[in-house]
């Protein structure tokens with residue numbers, strides 16, 4: 201098998217996913233094409249050599265529709281011979297895009313590829329892609345569909361994570377993200393976003409609230425309690441998990457991943473193309489896996505995907521120096537730490553989506569870049585990225601510095 | 603229970619007689635409608651009589667292999683009324699329910715007295731409208747209100763029916779021209795109603811599932827395709843209850 205190397209990884213800052221957000225006026229196609237352009241410039245790429253661009257996007261409708269990857273390639277002035285494909289594995293789309301891009305290289309069918317993702321949640325809101333899973337009664341009933349916020353609260357209830365547990369996790373995420381920004385740990389990957397006049401739109405993750413404390417979080421109302429009770433969703437979750445007496449609604453705006461806009465891109469290729477283009481490989485993609493898990497609790501995928509990828513790589517958690525576990529909700533990470541018995545100081549060391557936001561289709565590739573930067577900064581070797589995924593899935597990737 | 607029938611008087615009115623209707627009653631009504639539309643002499647037909655009616659389910663849907671035919675006949679009747687160049691005007695009062703309600707809904711105009719009560723009790727009795735009325739209600743109102751009315755077995759009083767313009771209002775002949783409706787609100791509406799029904803009835807009341815599925819599946823379909831979807835779910839529901847017996 202050919203080795204797939206990571207040559208570069210960049211991302212936009214994450215803008216608040218609201219009409220007051222700094223990236224709201226930038227269309228998703230521009231987020232994606234500005235990122236691709238930057239990747240080309242930074243690496244002095246002859247784009248004719250790129251075999252494929254794979255971008256994750258979870259709501260590929262309206263302005264994010266019609267294969268945004270190919271349109272971004274054209275808008276980024278890449279050579280017209282570069283194809284593009286958009287994929288969707290819900291929240292892990294950005295990572296899956298990198299895995300697919302790497303798989304093309306590993307299988308010998310491509311020399312140079314780009315994996316990445318894009319999501320403008322302020323312009324194409326969550327849920328706008330519809331989908332049978334949540335709407336078709338025949339499917340929703342069979343799978344005991346509940347939205348992920350309810351799943352997160354179910355997860356916390358099942359594993360007894362209290363409001364204090366999840367809040368404490370969130371406070372730390374904010375602290376770590378803020379510190380990482382202050383110490384410029386993200387500087388290698390972040391690209392500033394300018395408008396068509398060259399005016400700066402955003403150069404930092406604007407969701408971070410460094411002033412977050414246990415006290416400030418304590419005043420926030422649970423986000424999913426009303427819909428859980430009012431529309432019967434709690435009851436559906438309990439029908440599936442009757443051993444739980446009730447759903448303890450612990451998640452709120454301060455300990456759930458934030459709604460944001462952003463894009464990311466990762467340059468992946470074999471050894472020869474790196475030599476040809478005079479690029480230095482930073483890491484290789486060692487192994488990756490996706491897995492399906494129970495869909496109602498939905499968010500336990502990371503532990504199972506990790507176990508699967510460990511088997512594939514003939515490794516275990518002890519071989520991993522740093523982990524990026526997407527902070528979809530605080531309970532997701534708490535469960536991961538508990539299930540794999542991992543110490544918190546190896547996980548999300550620079551904060552995560554609770555503090556900085558989770559631009560659904562892009563997050564996976566952002567986490568890959570963040571992890572690689574941090575492995576380099578600390579001069580460590582091996583890292584694992586994993587995300588929980590809608591409808592009960594998980595995706596995990598192991599990277600190894602070279 | 604008084605056996606139901608339909609009677610044509612002076613080529614100007616159809617009277618609904620009796621309370622409980624079997625397939626033969628509807629075959630009779632179909633003959634009347636064929637005659638009227640074939641002769642094409644009449645401009646207006648009034649529908650009068652007793653509107654508080656019910657279907658003799660056991661007799662209409664007793665055999666699995668005859669369900670399709672029976673459902674087709676029921677839909678054919680309302681489609682004939684709806685599409686005919688004759689203007690059908692129903693004159694209703696008191697409780698309007700069961701098959702009479704479905705016939706009334708297919709008329710071009712429902713002239714209603716102040717004591718009128720449109721009783722949409724179907725699902726709680728384990729049934730759904732069998733004459734294709736769901737597509738009609740969606741067209742008259744919208745899919746959300748239709749879900750609400752049918753899933754909560756609403757009884758619309760005169761004032762509400764009036765304000766919703768179901769009664770005392772011309773129903774457009776363009777009823778067939780239905781726009782698709784899948785948007786963010788549609789998704790949220792279905793998440794809400796699916797979960798309400800799932801958690802409340804725990805899959806033990808198939809009529810509710812059928813209503814949800816009909817409205818969901820017909821959402822992007824043309825009117826006549828919607829009718830066909832209604833028929834398939836009606837058959838599913840009837841087969842389910844036949845198997846139970």
Ligand SMILES: CC(C)(COP(=O)(O)OP(=O)(O)OC[C@H]1O[C@@H](n2cnc3c(N)ncnc32)[C@H](O)[C@@H]1OP(=O)(O)O)[C@@H](O)C(=O)NCCC(=O)NCCS
Pocket residue numbers: 291348349409412413416417420423451452453454456457458459528529558588590
């Ligand atoms: C949880 C959720 C519903 C909250 O939505 P929201 O109420 O619109 O959240 P906001 O970010 O606007 O925050 C609302 C308020 O909470 C308060 N707040 C949020 N974070 C806070 C913090 N860290 N400290 C103190 N207050 C905070 C603020 O008052 C904020 O209002 P402001 O922005 O006007 O100051 C939403 O973020 C969500 O759905 N997240 C999960 C997304 C998801 O499911 N992704 C897929 C994962 S599987």
